[in-house]
Amino acid sequence: MDPFKKFPINTFDEIEREFGRMLRNMSTHRMFPFHAENLFIATDIYETVNEFIVYMEIPGVDPDKLSVLVNHSSVTVSGDRLRPDFDHTICIHQLEVEYGKFKRIISLAGPIDGEASASTCKNGFLLIRLPKKKIPSPIKVTIKGE
Secondary structure, three states: OOOOOOOOOOOHHHHHHHHHHHHHHHOHHHHOHHHOOOOOOOEEEEEOOOEEEEEEEOOOOOHHHOEEEEOOOEEEEEEEEOOOOOOOOOOOOOOOOOOEEEEEEEEOOOOEOHHHOEEEEEOOEEEEEEEEOOOOOOOOOOOOOO
16 A cells, blocks of 8 residues: 555445444444344345345354345344354453344335245355335226217
8 A cells, every 4th residue: 555645545335344344343242242132244235127135244153043034125134143162261362253143124125025035045145035026017097988
């Protein structure tokens, strides 16, 4: 990095990422790590012409312990990341990995077809595909005179 550059952060994406990291580091679960109830799960949401795509970062979460509930215009993902049990631990020097229960309710910009939705979990990421519900277009009705 050029030490004479006025702004060390180059793009708005980097600013957003750094701001999110600062907010997560200031949250109360960091102050009381053994009682974390709502850990932060990073989530990206994409929209295509035909579907919404939810992409969640969930490393260390057993896919069998995940719950995905699809509503008409939202999806709720919940689960639990369990703390590993290491035998004979006498001291913890640093805690940065977040553990505990989580629940994210994601509202979407339009109706979705819950029955056609699908999800996969691979390499610590949950991918949920939520097809948009087809809304029938208006039908013109002919008015007959007497």
